[in-house]
Amino acid sequence: MGALDIINVTKRFGGLVAVNDVTIIVEPQTIHSIIGPNGAGKTTLFNCITGFYRADEGEIIFDGEPIQYLPPDEIARMGIARTYQNIRLFSNLTVLENVLVGMHSHLHSWFIEPILGLASYKREEAEAREEAMRLLEFVELEDKAFFLSKNLPYGEQRRLEIARALALKPKVLLLDEPTAGMNPRETEETMALIRRLRDERGITIVLIEHDMKVVMNISDVISVLDYGQKIAEGTPLEIRTNPRVIEAYLGRGAAMGLSEAA
Amino acid sequence: MRGFPWRETIRAGLLGSVVALHVSLVGMVEAFSRREIVKDVVTLGQLLLLLVVLSAGYWAASKASKRNKVYGLLAGLIVGVIIGLVLAALALSIKPLHMRQVFANASRGLTRVLLFNKKGLAGVATLLAVMGGGGLVAGLLEILPSRVRRPLLYALTAALTLGLLRDIFAVILPRSISRFFYTSSGLTVKGAVVLVVAWALYFTASEMWGQRVRSSLEALPPSQQKTLRWGSYLVALIILLILPPLLGERGGYVFEVLDIVGIYIVMGLGLNIVVGFAGLLDLGYVAFFAIGAYTMAVLTTPELPAVRQYIPPLDFWEALPFALLASLLSGIILGVPVLKTRGDYLAIITLGFGEIIRLLVISDALKPILGGAQGITGVARPHLLGWAAKTPQDFFYFILVAIAIGFFISVRLKDSRLGRAWKAIREDEDVAIAMGIDHVATKLTAFATGATLAGLSGAIFSSKLFSIAPHSFNILISIYVLSLLIVGGIGSLPGVVVGAFALVGLPELLREFAEYRMLVYGAALVVMMIYRPEGLWPETLHVAEYKHHTSSTTEATTASAGAGK
Numbered sequence: 132m133g134a135l136d137i138i139n140v141t142k143r144f145g146g147l148v149a150v151n152d153v154t155i156i157v158e159p160q161t162i163h164s165i166i167g168p169n170g171a172g173k174t175t176l177f178n179c180i181t182g183f184y185r186a187d188e189g190e191i192i193f194d195g196e197p198i199q200y201l202p203p204d205e206i207a208r209m210g211i212a213r214t215y216q217n218i219r220l221f222s223n224l225t226v227l228e229n230v231l232v233g234m235h236s237h238l239h240s241w242f243i244e245p246i247l248g249l250a251s252y253k254r255e256e257a258e259a260r261e262e263a264m265r266l267l268e269f270v271e272l273e274d275k276a277f278f279l280s281k282n283l284p285y286g287e288q289r290r291l292e293i294a295r296a297l298a299l300k301p302k303v304l305l306l307d308e309p310t311a312g313m314n315p316r317e318t319e320e321t322m323a324l325i326r327r328l329r330d331e332r333g334i335t336i337v338l339i340e341h342d343m344k345v346v347m348n349i350s351d352v353i354s355v356l357d358y359g360q361k362i363a364e365g366t367p368l369e370i371r372t373n374p375r376v377i378e379a380y381l382g383r384g385a386a387m388g389l390s391e392a393a
Numbered sequence: 394m395r396g397f398p399w400r401e402t403i404r405a406g407l408l409g410s411v412v413a414l415h416v417s418l419v420g421m422v423e424a425f426s427r428r429e430i431v432k433d434v435v436t437l438g439q440l441l442l443l444l445v446v447l448s449a450g451y452w453a454a455s456k457a458s459k460r461n462k463v464y465g466l467l468a469g470l471i472v473g474v475i476i477g478l479v480l481a482a483l484a485l486s487i488k489p490l491h492m493r494q495v496f497a498n499a500s501r502g503l504t505r506v507l508l509f510n511k512k513g514l515a516g517v518a519t520l521l522a523v524m525g526g527g528g529l530v531a532g533l534l535e536i537l538p539s540r541v542r543r544p545l546l547y548a549l550t551a552a553l554t555l556g557l558l559r560d561i562f563a564v565i566l567p568r569s570i571s572r573f574f575y576t577s578s579g580l581t582v583k584g585a586v587v588l589v590v591a592w593a594l595y596f597t598a599s600e601m602w603g604q605r606v607r608s609s610l611e612a613l614p615p616s617q618q619k620t621l622r623w624g625s626y627l628v629a630l631i632i633l634l635i636l637p638p639l640l641g642e643r644g645g646y647v648f649e650v651l652d653i654v655g656i657y658i659v660m661g662l663g664l665n666i667v668v669g670f671a672g673l674l675d676l677g678y679v680a681f682f683a684i685g686a687y688t689m690a691v692l693t694t695p696e697l698p699a700v701r702q703y704i705p706p707l708d709f710w711e712a713l714p715f716a717l718l719a720s721l722l723s724g725i726i727l728g729v730p731v732l733k734t735r736g737d738y739l740a741i742i743t744l745g746f747g748e749i750i751r752l753l754v755i756s757d758a759l760k761p762i763l764g765g766a767q768g769i770t771g772v773a774r775p776h777l778l779g780w781a782a783k784t785p786q787d788f789f790y791f792i793l794v795a796i797a798i799g800f801f802i803s804v805r806l807k808d809s810r811l812g813r814a815w816k817a818i819r820e821d822e823d824v825a826i827a828m829g830i831d832h833v834a835t836k837l838t839a840f841a842t843g844a845t846l847a848g849l850s851g852a853i854f855s856s857k858l859f860s861i862a863p864h865s866f867n868i869l870i871s872i873y874v875l876s877l878l879i880v881g882g883i884g885s886l887p888g889v890v891v892g893a894f895a896l897v898g899l900p901e902l903l904r905e906f907a908e909y910r911m912l913v914y915g916a917a918l919v920v921m922m923i924y925r926p927e928g929l930w931p932e933t934l935h936v937a938e939y940k941h942h943t944s945s946t947t948e949a950t951t952a953s954a955g956a957g958k
Contacts, residue, residue, distance in 0.1 A: 204831050212827075239810075242806070242811060299829060
């Protein structure tokens with residue numbers, strides 16, 4: 132049993148089968164990439180895992196429990212965090228507040244504690260702030276803690292989104308195209324960051340990515356989706372030489388990036 | 394005249410004319426002209442027309458003066474003359490064209506007001522001179538450097554506002570001072586001059602040295618800044634507390650107005666939690682106000698035999714918890730069905746909820762319990778140790794306490810875990826959920842908190858009025874509260890106070906406004922949304938926090954520099 136087991140999951144939208152009988156076992160503390168052409172069902176699969184879509188068939192097992200019927204906030208509290216393909220920060224909150232929102236499920240105060248100004252509440256908030264600052268240091272944003280997040284440059288917004296997801300203390304982190312729109316240097320830095328997440332924090336990473344250099348470089352395992360179906364799975368080397376993948380996916384123009392990476 | 398922007402100038406003149414015609418024909422000019430701002434010099438009606446000329450002229454001048462300063466003056470003048478000509482045409486054609494058959498407000502009175510109480514050509518000449526002069530002033534203001542223009546504009550605005558608020562200040566100032574500044578209506582001429590000069594001096598001083606004072610204040614260590622801030626709050630509080638005994642009998646009217654403003658502030662603080670913090674657009678907020686008011690009334694009135702046979706009338710303090718509880722529960726009851734809806738749909742549902750409550754209250758079926766269309770009288774007054782609240786001054790204290798509670802709750806929750814969850818839901822609900830936020834509990838808490846504050850406000854309202862009737866709880870109340878939030882700055886706590894004074898206090902003082910209240914609201918909202926969408930007093934927390942952060946780093950550097958010495 133892996134850190135996250137996706138077993139025979141199918142998701143339909145009317146007549147369209149967006150995810151078709153997909154089984155992916157994500158091993159603990161690995162970087163597991165999911166690739167495939169546009170519309171292959173990658174983001175739909177993410178939405179099924181995080182509970183925003185309900186899988187029509189199949190099971191998703193996390194922490195030994197089926198989670199496909201749980202509401203999204205409960206799944207998040209169990210330890211699955213995600214980032215988004217198009218950055219979705221809380222744009223009118225400060226950088227620090229964004230991270231603090233991510234820590235929501237690890238804090239306890241509600242209505243009455245802040246009203247009474249209890250000592251335990253103040254301690255909890257102070258500790259939360261400290262921890263949030265540590266996370267911001269981890270992604271090198273501590274200098275911008277009091278900026279509105281909408282005022283950050285693009286690359287920093289991506290890093291803040293990762294910091295916010297980390298604040299959830301996830302066991303599994305789903306990253307949806309984390310290097311999209313980045314220049315080569317930023318991409319390099321993000322890859323290093325993702326590796327550190329696995330190696331230093333022991334987080335299992337599921338990655339959707341279009342940049343073949345990133346995928347081939349960083350992944351322990353790659354699953355390939357096409358038209359909602361899993362057509363191949365294996366190490367980067369296996370995927371690179373798999374004839375079905377080359378035919379269905381890499382044949383369509385991406386082969387160049389592949390040969391460069393090789 | 395090369396490069397003179399004829400098109401823009403004429404367009405500004407025509408646009409100004411349309412606005413001037415509109416305010417004249419809906420009757421605003423005539424109604425407002427009954428209020429003098431400076432005795433025998435300028436009335437509010439004339440000021441309204443002058444404002445139109447000033448804004449249109451200023452706009453045209455700003456286009457024209459880019460090329461040549463004199464062009465700016467000229468453009469202002471042309472705009473003024475165009476508007477003057479159009480108004481003169483209106484004034485002269487009202488009678489011969491029998492315009493009154495179409496425009497009910499195109500009366501002989503309007504002609505008189507437009508022609509400055511003069512007949513025929515003399516009137517037209519005066520009108521043209523005043524409007525042209527206004528345009529010229531607009532052009533002059535535009536080409537003046539901003540360090541002169543701003544103090545001048547502020548001084549005029551301040552002085553005119555003081556003239557407008559005669560009914561308040563003439564009453565609360567000691568007789569001798571008030572005789573100098575005020576007549577039976579509006580300012581005296583010498584009073585007006587003194588005020589403009591004094592304000593101009595003040596604003597010039599603040600223009601020249603304000604920045605230095607501010608930065609030297611900011612240079613103070615945070616602990617001293619804090620002392621200073623709390624000190625100023627304390628002074629304000631003491632002034633508020635001693636004001637009623639200080640003014641004595643004379644203050645009745647003032648506190649009548651302040652009480653109404655205060656009741657709206659409490660409601661505004663509650664709605665600010667729902668709309669400003671949590672981003673849930675609630676258009677039926679009046680429902681909770683009504684529920685608080687009616688719970689208080691039903692439980693305390695000696696009337697309503699259908700109720701009294703089961704429970705004896707309670708006193709204010711016994712009924713208050715029930716009023717709060719009822720509004721809190723109704724907040725949750727409304728909250729549950731609307732949890733899944735967002736934006737427009739939420740607004741429509743809440744709108745419906747507000748109407749349901751109003752129709753229940755007015756219905757004949759519930760008349761034995763809720764009093765029907767006549768409402769309920771004999772609502773209990775609050776009492777403390779044998780002293781019972783009766784006058785507006787007494788209620789002022791209770792309302793102050795309610796405002797303090799609203800402020801306290803808002804301030805404490807704003808940056809708490811719950812407040813962050815509200816703001817996260819406001820920003821992006823899906824992501825908030827993906828961060829593990831329980832959106833059901835979070836939204837319901839927002840609805841319940843907002844509803845309880847509205848209930849508190851309603852309970853005090855019904856007790857203060859002694860009697861309540863369904864017509865006090867129509868949809869307009871919801872709109873007023875929402876508008877005051879928008880005008881003040883949504884999500885901002887001082888904005889609630891500023892918005893309440895601007896949108897509730899002013900119309901309450903200027904009864905001429907009553908008929909045109911919605912027109913003025915609409916215009917104010919449009920102007921606000923275009924020129925100042927963040928509100929009159931926007932939320933400044935982030936800036937403050939940021940400043941604090943940078944100032945603590947500068948402090949660190951100065952400290953290390955000091956150590957190096």
